[in-house]
Amino acid sequence: MPTDLIFRISGDAFVLLPAKVYDVMKSFTSGSQGETEAGGILIGSYRGNHIHIHQCTVPLRKDLRKKYLFDRKDRGHQLAAMLAWTKSLGTETFVGEWHTHPEDFPVPSSIDRGTWREIIKRKEVPVVFVILGRKGMWAGYGRRGEVVKISMLPNESP
Numbered sequence: 001m002p003t004d005l006i007f008r009i010s011g012d013a014f015v016l017l018p019a020k021v022y023d024v025m026k027s028f029t030s031g032s033q034g035e036t037e038a039g040g041i042l043i044g045s046y047r048g049n050h051i052h053i054h055q056c057t058v059p060l061r062k063d064l065r066k067k068y069l070f071d072r073k074d075r076g077h078q079l080a081a082m083l084a085w086t087k088s089l090g091t092e093t094f095v096g097e098w099h100t101h102p103e104d105f106p107v108p109s110s111i112d113r114g115t116w117r118e119i120i121k122r123k124e125v126p127v128v129f130v131i132l133g134r135k136g137m138w139a140g141y142g143r144r145g146e147v148v149k150i151s152m153l154p155n156e157s158p
């Protein structure tokens with residue numbers, strides 16, 4: 001059984017990333033999809049201190065996909081977030097974004113850091129940032145002008 005991933009923000013605050021969402025993002029790191037960067041937004045809900053990710057959008061027609069660049073230009077991502085918000089009567093919303101890197105163990109580029117700073121400047125609530133590489137992933141938690149790396153909890157299933 002695929003396991004959901006849990007990241008610790010601090011103390012008793014967590015980010016929950018379901019295996020099915022992780023698998024969708026991961027599928028863009030290999031094969032022909034892996035030849036250019038991919039990305040989208042994370043849609044989920046804020047539950048107390050926790051962030052539950054429930055779905056992600058995937059690259060859309062107007063997005064820019066290059067070997068070392070993904071630019072989320074298609075309005076469809078934001079529309080998906082608005083649709084989720086409406087359908088859930090205001091609990092499901094944009095909680096973050098993700099993209100891929102053509103490297104085994106990804107680290108954020110200075111462009112990533114700059115883009116993220118712009119996003120968190122406009123948000124009152126925390127935002128999750130995920131980069132998927134070929135073998136590993138990088139996850140960060142953005143709040144009050146800074147993005148800090150968050151670590152995955154060890155898998156507790158037997």
Ligand SMILES: [Zn+2]
Nearest residue numbers: 101108109112
């Ligand atoms: Zn990047």
